[in-house]
Amino acid sequence: MKRVHVAAAVIRDNSGKILIARRADNQHQGGLWEFPGGKVEADESVTTALGRELHEELGIVVDVARPLIKVQHDYPDKQVLLDVWEVSAFTGEPHGAEGQPLEWVAPRDLLNYDFPAANQPIVAAARLPAQYLITPDDLETPALLRGIQKAIAGGIKLIQLRAPNGYDPKYRDLAVDAAGLCAGKAQLMIKGPFEWLGDFPSAGWHITSAQLRKYAAAGRPLSASRWLAASCHNAEELALAEQMGVDFVTLSPVQPTLTHPGALPLGWEQASTLIEGFSKPVFLLGGVGPAQVDKAWAAGAQGVAGIRAFWPDSSV
Incomplete structure (x- = not known):
């Protein structure tokens, strides 16, 4: 069976709302909502x-427009x-030219709409930012909390x-304390044993590669309404993350880092190849920062993650 290549768009207006369209009842996956787009013809670029x-x-x-995710x-x-692009500027007033109902939706409200299964990673990518901050270790609690507060104030x-x-x-x-600082302003991801899940209902969970290897076969440990992420370093761990049903991953190290000086870096080319075979948002980690976000997008990533x-x- 030949894979159908579709170009799709996450279109944002000036307020950050996203445009979605309802599929006609007689279409494949009819009646569900989708991100606008259509088939790439044989002689066309995406x-x-x-x-x-x-x-x-x-x-x-x-x-x-810029690349967002491939699914x-x-x-x-x-x-x-699904070859998905984020459209941040356009000319004209969007309307359902083919009679399809349209709605502008806040990213957090996308979960209230029924999308085809193939669109779930796009919903996640549309709700995630391009930067993922990981807090440093060896800081006293007051300094750490001050830094979190400052980072949130910085966007x-x-x-x-x-x-x-x-x-x-x-x-x-x-x-x-961190959950209190983040409430209503930023999404906090906690690392810890699954026994703690019920104690932090507003937090997402970022699992280690060791947890991934131990628990992937048991499936997703928390509800779809909470974020689940995993630390991955190779194709095997990405496959386990897919099996577990995570929402996004970090992939590292892209380049040599001070945090893990002995780890063999993937390099940009290998990182891009690994992302190509993985249909979830990926934050690249290790020797990257805000200056590399465009390069990360070009490699197929959601964005970049980092500490320093x-x-x-x-x-620090």
Whole structure:
């Protein structure tokens, strides 16, 4: 069965809302909501197809777009490759040129709509930022909390509370304080045993590669309404993350790092190859920072993750 190549768009307006369209009842996956787009013809580039489809479907002209995610999905009757781009500027007023209902939706509200199964990673990518802050270790609690507060004030929306020394009571107390700082402003990702899941209902969970290897076969340990992420370093771990049903991963190390000086870096080319075969958002980690976000997008990643490059106190 030939895989159908589809160009699709996450279109944002000036307020950050995202445009979605309802599929006609007589279409494949009819009645469900989708991100606008359509089939890439044999003689077309993806960007040409995207521009053509959005003009035909919505009456708009794309001004600014960049790669967001590629998703391969196999339905019982159809195999698709969704080549998704984020459109941040366009000309014209979008309207359902083919009679399809449209809605502008806040990213957090996308979970309230029914999408085809192939669209679930796109929903995740549309809700995630391009930068993922990981807190440094060896900081006293007051300094760590001040740094988190400063990072949030600077626009960071996704924060992992790193636990390099195991899951001790001190980390739990810190997590309580960090959750309070992040409430309503940023998404906190905690690391810890699954026994703690019920104690931090607003937090997502970022599992280690060791946890991934131990628990992947048991499936997803928390509800779809909470974020689940995993640390991955190779194709085997990415496959386990897929099996577990995580929402996104970090892939590391891309380049040599001070944190793990002995780890063999993947390099940009290998990182891009690994992302190509993985249909979930990926943050590249290890020797990267905000300056590499465009390069990460070009490699197929959601964005970049890091400690030193993102922490507001440069002395760390």
